Amino acid sequence: MIAPGLAFLGDFGEAIKFIFQERESVSGGVQIGGIPELAGFTATHMYVSLAALAIAALLAIPLALWLGHLGRGDFIATATSNVGRAVPSLALLAFFISFVGLGYTNVIFVLVLLAIPPLITNTYVGVRQVDRDTVDAARGQGLTGMEIVRKIELPLALPSIFAGMRTSAVNVVATATIAPLANVQTLGEPIITPQTYGFVGQLGASILVAVITLLVDFLFARLQRAVTPEGVKLARPAKARRRFSFPTKRSPKQA
Amino acid sequence: MGDQSDRSTAEPLEFREVTKRYPGASKPAVDKLSLEVPAGEICVLVGPSGCGKTTAMRMVNRMNEITSGDILLGGRSVKDRKPAELRREIGYVIQHIGLFPHWTIAENIATVPKLQGWDKARIAARVEELLDLIGLPADTSSRYPSQLSGGQRQRVGVARALACDPPVMLMDEPFGAIDPINRERLQNEFLRLQAELRKTIVFVTHDIDEAIKMGDRIAILQEGGKLAQYAPPAELLMYPASRFVEDFVGSDRALKRLALQRVRDIDLWKAAAIRVGTPVTEARAELEDADVPYGMLVDENGRPKGWLSDRAMTGERVTDDVRSPAHPIVELDDVLRDALADLLSSETRYGAVVDKNGSLAGVLSLEVIQHFLHAAPAASPTGADLISE
Amino acid sequence: MIGLPIAQLQIEKPGGADDCVSSNGFCPEWIAENIDRYWTPLLEHVYLTVAPVAIGFAISLALASMAHRRRWLTGPVIAISGIFFAIPSVAAFFLLQPLTGLGYTTAMVALVSYTLLIIFRNITDGLRNVPAETRDAALGQGLTERQVLYRVEFPMAVPEIMAGLRIATSTTVGLAALAVFAGAGGLGAEILVDKRFKSNVVVAGGLAVLLAAAFDLMILGAQRAMTPWRRSRA
Numbered sequence: 017m018i019a020p021g022l023a024f025l026g027d028f029g030e031a032i033k034f035i036f037q038e039r040e041s042v043s044g045g046v047q048i049g050g051i052p053e054l055a056g057f058t059a060t061h062m063y064v065s066l067a068a069l070a071i072a073a074l075l076a077i078p079l080a081l082w083l084g085h086l087g088r089g090d091f092i093a094t095a096t097s098n099v100g101r102a103v104p105s106l107a108l109l110a111f112f113i114s115f116v117g118l119g120y121t122n123v124i125f126v127l128v129l130l131a132i133p134p135l136i137t138n139t140y141v142g143v144r145q146v147d148r149d150t151v152d153a154a155r156g157q158g159l160t161g162m163e164i165v166r167k168i169e170l171p172l173a174l175p176s177i178f179a180g181m182r183t184s185a186v187n188v189v190a191t192a193t194i195a196p197l198a199n200v201q202t203l204g205e206p207i208i209t210p211q212t213y214g215f216v217g218q219l220g221a222s223i224l225v226a227v228i229t230l231l232v233d234f235l236f237a238r239l240q241r242a243v244t245p246e247g248v249k250l251a252r253p254a255k256a257r258r259r260f261s262f263p264t265k266r267s268p269k270q271a
Numbered sequence: 272m273g274d275q276s277d278r279s280t281a282e283p284l285e286f287r288e289v290t291k292r293y294p295g296a297s298k299p300a301v302d303k304l305s306l307e308v309p310a311g312e313i314c315v316l317v318g319p320s321g322c323g324k325t326t327a328m329r330m331v332n333r334m335n336e337i338t339s340g341d342i343l344l345g346g347r348s349v350k351d352r353k354p355a356e357l358r359r360e361i362g363y364v365i366q367h368i369g370l371f372p373h374w375t376i377a378e379n380i381a382t383v384p385k386l387q388g389w390d391k392a393r394i395a396a397r398v399e400e401l402l403d404l405i406g407l408p409a410d411t412s413s414r415y416p417s418q419l420s421g422g423q424r425q426r427v428g429v430a431r432a433l434a435c436d437p438p439v440m441l442m443d444e445p446f447g448a449i450d451p452i453n454r455e456r457l458q459n460e461f462l463r464l465q466a467e468l469r470k471t472i473v474f475v476t477h478d479i480d481e482a483i484k485m486g487d488r489i490a491i492l493q494e495g496g497k498l499a500q501y502a503p504p505a506e507l508l509m510y511p512a513s514r515f516v517e518d519f520v521g522s523d524r525a526l527k528r529l530a531l532q533r534v535r536d537i538d539l540w541k542a543a544a545i546r547v548g549t550p551v552t553e554a555r556a557e558l559e560d561a562d563v564p565y566g567m568l569v570d571e572n573g574r575p576k577g578w579l580s581d582r583a584m585t586g587e588r589v590t591d592d593v594r595s596p597a598h599p600i601v602e603l604d605d606v607l608r609d610a611l612a613d614l615l616s617s618e619t620r621y622g623a624v625v626d627k628n629g630s631l632a633g634v635l636s637l638e639v640i641q642h643f644l645h646a647a648p649a650a651s652p653t654g655a656d657l658i659s660e
Numbered sequence: 661m662i663g664l665p666i667a668q669l670q671i672e673k674p675g676g677a678d679d680c681v682s683s684n685g686f687c688p689e690w691i692a693e694n695i696d697r698y699w700t701p702l703l704e705h706v707y708l709t710v711a712p713v714a715i716g717f718a719i720s721l722a723l724a725s726m727a728h729r730r731r732w733l734t735g736p737v738i739a740i741s742g743i744f745f746a747i748p749s750v751a752a753f754f755l756l757q758p759l760t761g762l763g764y765t766t767a768m769v770a771l772v773s774y775t776l777l778i779i780f781r782n783i784t785d786g787l788r789n790v791p792a793e794t795r796d797a798a799l800g801q802g803l804t805e806r807q808v809l810y811r812v813e814f815p816m817a818v819p820e821i822m823a824g825l826r827i828a829t830s831t832t833v834g835l836a837a838l839a840v841f842a843g844a845g846g847l848g849a850e851i852l853v854d855k856r857f858k859s860n861v862v863v864a865g866g867l868a869v870l871l872a873a874a875f876d877l878m879i880l881g882a883q884r885a886m887t888p889w890r891r892s893r894a
Contacts, residue, residue: 027758035721035758101830103870104837106848107865110855116864190748207750207841215757222754226747233746334800359802369797373889374817382801415889431801441800 023060034220048213054203054224059204061228064120064195065188068127072184075128076135077177084143084173085165093140100133105191109198118199127188134183142176143169173245184237189229204226281310281471282345282438283332289340291326291496300326301496303340306472308488313470313655315486317476323496324475324653328441331473332361355628359383362432362440367550368424370416370431376402377412380431384473387435402432405581406460422453429461433468438634442474446481459486462658479520483508483527491516504530525644526607529603530607531652534601537643539633540623545579549589563621563634568593573630575600575623597623601635607643610635675815689861695863702867704792704845708836709875712768713828716775724783728809728851734784736771749774753842754779762843775828782824785818824863824882826876833872847871 033039038050067212083089109126116122146169154164193204206213213221285308291301300313301323308314329335330439331342333354341347341454370379381394382403389397398412405426425445432440445452462485465472476482477565484579491499491507493515500512500627511517521527538580540562545554547570558566566579577593599622600615614622614635622635727733747755752770760766790813798808814821836850851866 086863098830102833102869102876104834104865104868106834106837106851106860107868110749110851112863114856114858114860119877186746186748189744190750193748193750197852202873204750207754218754219758222751225751229748229751230743230746233742323832326783332800334796355802355804357802358800363797363800364791365797367791367793369791369793369795369800371794371798371816373812373818375889382803386802417889428797572857576761 019130019205027216028223029218031223032197034216035224037215048206048217049220054221057201057203057205057229059226060200060225061189061192061195061204064127064200064202065123065185065192068124068131068188068192069181069185071124072128072131072135072188073181076132077139080136080139081143081170081173085161085169087144089136089140091190093137096133097137100130105130105187106194109191109194113198120200121123121196123192123195123200128192130191131184131188134180134187135177136180138180138183139173142173142180145176146172171245175240178236178240178243182233182240185236186229186234189232190225193225280436280438281469283310284308284314284345284439284471284473286327287341287343287345289327289342290338291323291332292338297337301330304492304498305340305500305528306490306501310471310592311476312487313465313472315474315476315482315489316492316493317479317482317519318490318499319494320441320477322492322494324477324492325443327492328473328475328494329441331439331441332358332363333357334469352605359386359435360437360439362437364428364432364440364442364445366444368428370424370427372416375413375415376419376427379416379427380412380434382431385433393542394616395402397434401433402463404433405430409569421449422457425457426460427448429464429511433470438471440470440472442472444476444578446475448475454461458656461485462655466655480527480530483531487653487655490521526608526611528644529611529640530606531601531654531657532607532643533657534605534607534610534624534635536602536652537607537639540621540639542567542621542623542631544573544575544631545589546571547589547591551584551587551589565594565621565645567597567623567631567634569631572628575625575631578621595619599623600625603627603632607640611637672685691861698863698867699845700730701845701847701850701864702871704849705833705836705847705868705871708764708767708839708844708846709829709832709871712771712832712836713775713825715768715781716772716779716828717825719772720776720783721780723780724787725809727784728787728813729805737780740782741773744773745777749838750841753838756842764842764844767836767839767842767844771839774835775832778828778831779824782820782827783817786820786824787813789820790816790825793866794825818886819883820885822879826879829875830872833868833875837868871890 026268034049035054036051038047040047080089080093083092108129110124112122112126116125150168150172151164154168158163161169193203193207195202196205196208203221203225206217207225210218285306286306287446289301289304290299292299304323305328306314309440316327318324322368325497326335330337331344331349333349337350344361348471351357370376371382374382377395377398380398381389384397385392399409400409402409407423407426407430411419411423411427419427425448428445436488446457449457458481474482474485476485486504488501488503489507492497499519500516502510502512508524508531510519511524517524534595541565542563543554543557543561545566547556554566558564561603566584566589568576568579568583568589570576576591577596579589579635580592580594583590583592598619599617601610601613601622603624603626612635621637623631624635626631626632632637723737727737744752749770752773753766756766756769760769785825787854794812795808797806798812803811810824836846837851839846840849840852847864847868851861854860
């Protein structure tokens with residue numbers, strides 16, 4: 017019982033040392049590990065993730081907003097979410113690697129494709145969930161379509177949009193881990209080159225990936241909360257806290 | 272219809288100093304409620320929002336637990352049995368019905384019989400019987416709640432509550448979610464059903480008019496769950512026990528009393544029914560006898576044609592000189608309130624009352640009605656009495 | 661314990677040495693000849709999808725039944741499974757290795773954790789969406805709490821539960837492709853055998869997508885079969 021326990025700590029201990037300390041690679045001859053190298057990987061990781069997320073958001077959100085406003089996108093919303101879930105990220109990446117090649121553009125393209133479905137679905141649903149009576153009243157008071165989207169549907173749909181961004185962000189950051197398969201050196205690099213980095217390296221990188229993804233998730237959860245209009249927060253306390261959020265001191269009572 | 276009318280399975284219900292206090296609340300929701308519901312009668316709990324009427328009803332089947340006091344069902348405390356067991360012997364009808372959408376109508380109605388272990392044949396027979404009782408076609412049993420209208424669902428809710436022939440039924444605003452037209456129909460049908468089945472019923476409503484129509488006895492509750500008055504409807508209308516009851520019943524309680532009465536039940540004025548060609552002396556003699564100074568011209572069958580003018584009585588025999596038509600014509604069977612409405616909308620002082628054949632039976636006027644309202648009634652009528660005639 | 665689950669990143673072209681293959685085109689003949697090699701990975705992938713979903717479903721059902729009575733449980737369960745959910749599968753496959761070694765156990769543990777959040781939340785939502793008056797009517801007629809849960813609330817929650825199963829299954833098909841990093845097989849391993857070779861990628865990837873679609877339709881069909889009352893609307 018004790019031996020595996022220690023070994024468990026041992027591996028993790030080693031992995032954490034790997035993160036902070038340089039050492040010699042398994043195959044010899046190269047220095048690996050330590051903050052500078054890992055910081056570089058992390059930077060690349062965040063860069064592709066952010067770029068992909070931003071592009072996907074710019075593409076998907078306006079489109080879904082408009083479709084939601086018109087009420088015409090039911091099929092698209094469900095289809096994209098179904099397809100998006102069904103396609104394994106690895107398959108998609110490999111597909112592009114084999115058909116298009118290696119490199120940054122390729123990877124970002126794949127990540128954008130993966131980020132789009134949750135954004136479309138959540139934005140669309142968020143807009144559809146805005147009370148039709150509210151929109152009707154607005155139209156009756158003379159607001160144009162664009163104004164309704166900007167002033168009413170968008171603010172009220174923001175929590176849902178940010179929920180979608182949260183899902184997408186987590187997906188993108190997670191998938192960026194296997195980007196090294198296309199020669200983009202994110203934090204997945206140590207993971208797919210064990211001949212250089214060894215299991216310790218793989219484990220260390222995994223720890224970093226996990227921590228960073230959790231941080232991104234937490235960050236977006238906070239953003240989602242911050243973006244919920246006061247009135248909506250008061251009206252639907254249970255729903256706004258539905259997704260995972262760290263229990264705060266003011267622990268919410270589930271409805 | 273069916274064998275229920277022979278054996279009455281109803282039991283009396285008693286609230287004994289029943290109190291419900293919620294933790295942390297300064298005032299009780301129900302405060303020492305005591306009343307007795309005789310077997311086979313409808314007791315209506317009525318009052319403004321927050322008066323505790325629903326809370327009180329839900330203590331009978333322990334959906335709310337009693338803080339202090341007791342409720343006796345047929346002499347036996349409801350705390351005696353396990354809640355689930357108790358509830359299987361009490362019919363429960365709520366406003367939004369709560370049919371199970373994933374079960375057919377037959378399965379819904381059979382909920383409690385299945386729990387009690389009835390065999391399939393017995394259940395099927397009972398379902399058929401009940402559908403007939405509530406007036407729905409037999410093929411309804413294989414349909415789903417989503418395929419029925421609101422009124423139909425409400426009837427199924429009643430059938431479901433009756434499935435095991437419970438001694439007591441609880442009904443919480445059962446017709447509240449129905450539109451007014453269908454609500455009246457359902458109320459009437461339910462009263463007819465009750466006339467047959469004679470269950471002990473606790474009926475909750477916020478509508479005083481519904482209370483007056485449905486109740487054999489009415490319990491008016493005040494905020495804080497206090498009993499303000501417990502009496503049959505006519506007594507409530509005539510002798511409200513407090514200012515609160517007076518206000519709640521409404522300043523038109525006199526009119527509400529009229530809604531419970533038929534024209535035939537009150538003392539009408541007598542009018543002289545005079546045919547054309549009657550000797551004037553005879554006619555005058557009859558007029559002396561009558562309560563109304565004018566004679567009514569009638570045909571051979573006694574049907575009123577119009578009020579006679581003075582000129583008609585000047586000669587030897589009565590002519591058909593009529594000063595005004597016989598409107599409004601009111602029937603003996605009319606509800607008094609409607610008759611009053613007719614009287615008010617025409618410009619005459621007197622309304623001619625006719626029987627089923629159309630012959631003059633008396634005269635109705637505002638004074639007649641006023642006289643009735645001031646006299647004590649011989650018997651207390653209820654809404655059910657009106658229906659069963 | 662050094663894990664080397666990934667094959668070399670070389671361009672391997674097993675079987676057939678014709679022009680199509682060497683120029684890395686899309687080669688139907690090659691596919692036809694070599695279709696057999698995808699059979700085992702496909703079966704492995706099916707196993708890697710069905711088993712975690714089934715186990716996750718069983719666990720979620722148990723947790724949801726408990727949390728239904730004790731509402732306070734819901735928060736912690738969602739929070740904990742939320743943490744699992746946010747950790748990328750690849751990382752999870754490695755983080756578990758010191759504990760569970762290389763191979764299917766690791767893959768299973770990780771994949772089951774992912775299904776937990778989805779399915780648990782859907783079951784809980786489905787149960788919560790049962791209208792209050794239906795519950796009231798059920799209790800009022802004398803069903804015990806347990807009977808209400810099993811005879812009324814769960815059946816009524818079937819659509820939501822099935823939706824959760826569909827999402828979980830699709831997601832798991834995708835994640836199972838990465839199970840190769842945990843030392844398990846599956847279509848992902850097949851993809852990585854030669855990630856540059858178009859035919860290979862298309863077949864392996866395509867099979868995964870088809871698998872997800874097939875599962876989706878099956879569960880949808882099961883849902884339709886289980887909810888006859890939804891087909892008939894007034």
